[in-house]
Amino acid sequence: MIRVGAMFVIPSDRFDTSTYSGAGNEPAAYCYENYPGGIGVAKKVFSVWNVALAKGVEIAASCRCSSGCQNCIEPARSWDISNANIDKVKGIELAGELLAAVERGPDLKVQDGLLVLI
Numbered sequence: 696m697i698r699v700g701a702m703f704v705i706p707s708d709r710f711d712t713s714t715y716s717g718a719g720n721e722p723a724a725y726c727y728e729n730y731p732g733g734i735g736v737a738k739k740v741f742s743v744w745n746v747a748l749a750k751g752v753e754i755a756a757s758c759r760c761s762s763g764c765q766n767c768i769e770p771a772r773s774w775d776i777s778n779a780n781i782d783k784v785k786g787i788e789l790a791g792e793l794l795a796a797v798e799r800g801p802d803l804k805v806q807d808g809l810l811v812l813i
């Protein structure tokens with residue numbers, strides 16, 4: 696959703712970036728450029744990722760499709776991956792939880808060398 700939302704937040708088009716996410720031991724999402732050496736788009740996305748994600752959620756939620764399409768969440772180019780595992784509803788829920796956590800801010804801080812609840 697960040698990839699789709701980014702096009703509306705920074706100057707870029709749908710083929711400038713790709714995303715990859717995994718839910719292993721260390722869940723992570725990556726946004727990377729499709730050009731060797733990059734053209735600066737990913738760096739700009741990193742600086743406004745939450746705004747781009749919120750826009751992507753808005754686009755996905757308002758799309759008429761039920762399970763995700765190339766207009767809302769599917770990659771513009773699916774190189775060697777299947778879109779069968781993309782879940783629009785769960786993606787919107789997860790993005791909403793992530794944005795809410797960012798809005799709340801950190802719940803731990805370092806105090807006297809220890810992590811403590813804020």
Ligand SMILES: [Zn+2]
Nearest residue numbers: 758760764767
């Ligand atoms: Zn759609």
